[in-house]
Amino acid sequence: MEKIFDPITVPIILIDEDTKVRMINKVFANFLGYEKEEILGKKVQEVDRNSRFPYVFQTKKAEIAWKHKFENGHTAIVHRIPVLDEKDKVSYGFGMILFEDMKEFMHIIEKNKLLETELDHYKKRLKELSGAKYSWENIIGNNGKMSKIKNIGKKVAMTNSNVLILGESGTGKELYAHSIHNDSSRHLAPFVKVNCAAIPADLLESELFGYEEGAFTGAKKGGKIGKFELANGGSIFLDEIGDMPLNMQSKLLRVLQEREIEKVGSNKTKKIDVRVIAATNHDLKELVEEGKFREDLYYRLNVMTIEIPPLRERCDDIDDLSSLLLKKISKQLGKYVNNISPKTMEYLKMHSWPGNVRELENVLERAVNLTDCDTIQPSYLPEYLMENKKSKSSGPIKSMKDIIEEAEKNAxxxxxxxxxxNKLKTAKLLNISRSSLYDKIERYSIKV
Known part of the structure; x- marks a missing residue:
C-alpha cells in the first residue's frame, strides 16, 4: 500500500471505522506539517481538529469538492468518502485533496475554460441571496392551529392580494413569506426582503424607491434602484412594518393605491407590478387606535391575514421542531447529535418559550456545542430552563406569569x-383593543 500511495502526488489518506489513520502518503503528511510516523495510528481529529470525517461516518454520505480549512491554516478543496461494507456499515474513510489552495482552484477553472460553470454557480448564489429559499415543507407543525394556518397560506399564495403576517418575534413569519412567494405564480420573479426597523428613517425612502443622481449629498453617480423596482414582477417582503415611520406610511400607501413609484430627486413616476407581503409582531389595530399607524394603510395591507401562534400554544410540535433543528445544527457545526433524552424533552416542553422557535434553536445549538455524545442531556440546557421546571413543580407556589394570566382570565x-x-363593551371597560381581547379569549379558551 505504501508503494502505491507514496509516489502519488495527490494528498491521500485512509482511516478505519474508529477514525484512526491507517494510511497516509508523504505529500499529505508534509501538507499537514507532520512526519508520516507521527500520524499513523492516531485519530484523524488529533491530527486536524477541524476534520469532518466523524460527521461523514455518521451520515454515511460523501462530501465531494468541499472547501476545508485545516488546523494549520491551509484552505483546500477536498473529497471525504465513506466506504461501506455489505451490511451498510462504515469500514473505512477515504480522503484526498483536489486543490491545495483556492488560487490553484481558480487557475484550473480559467485554464480549462470552465467559466460557464462558475457563472452558473454565481447565478444560483444570486438566486439564493435575492430569492425565496423556503417552502411549506420547511414549516414544521402538526398542531391543529398550524395545519389550518398552512392551508390558509397555500390558498393565499394562489392570489395576487397583499398579505399581512402577524406573530410574535421568532415564530417564523419570514418562512411563511418565502413559502407564499415560492408557491405563487410569481415564483420565478424576484423576492426582495426589507427590514423596516433596521433602516434609519431618513434612508428608508431612498432604500425603498431609489434615487436619481445628485438627489442629495453623497448620492451615487448614476443614482440607485430601489427595492420596489428590484422586486418588479415578483414580491417584496416588508418585515417589521409596524416600525415604519408615519411619513413613510403615507408614501407606501400611494404605491399600493397607484401601483407606481417615484424616485427621490425625480418628478417622473414608474409603473410597477409588485405583491406586498408585510409582517409585524405589533398589534396594528392597537397602533391605529394610538395614532401610530395609518388606518387606511392598515386596511390596504390587511387583505389576507395570517396569524402565527407562539410556540407555547403548540408544545406538541416541539418534538418535530427539535428533530429538524438538530439536523440543521449538526450539519452546520459538523458535530453529529441526533437524540434528546426524555428528561431533556420534558424540560423543553415545560418552558414558555418567549423567544419562540428562534429561542429553541439557540438552546439546542448551545447544547450541541457542549455535549460529548450524540444525545442531549438536561445538564447541557441553560439554567433558566431548569428553574422554570422547579417553579412549576413546587406545588401551590406559582410563577408571576401564571398569576398574571390567571388574573387576566378571571377579569x-x-x-x-x-x-x-358584548365584546366591544368589554374591551372598552378593560381599556384594551378588540384584537387583544379576541386573542386573550382564544388563548385562555374563554366561553362567551
Missing amino acids: ITSVLKYTNG
Missing part, C-alpha cells in the same frame, strides 16, 4: 358576564 370572564357577552 375578562367577569366583565364578559357583566356585558352579556
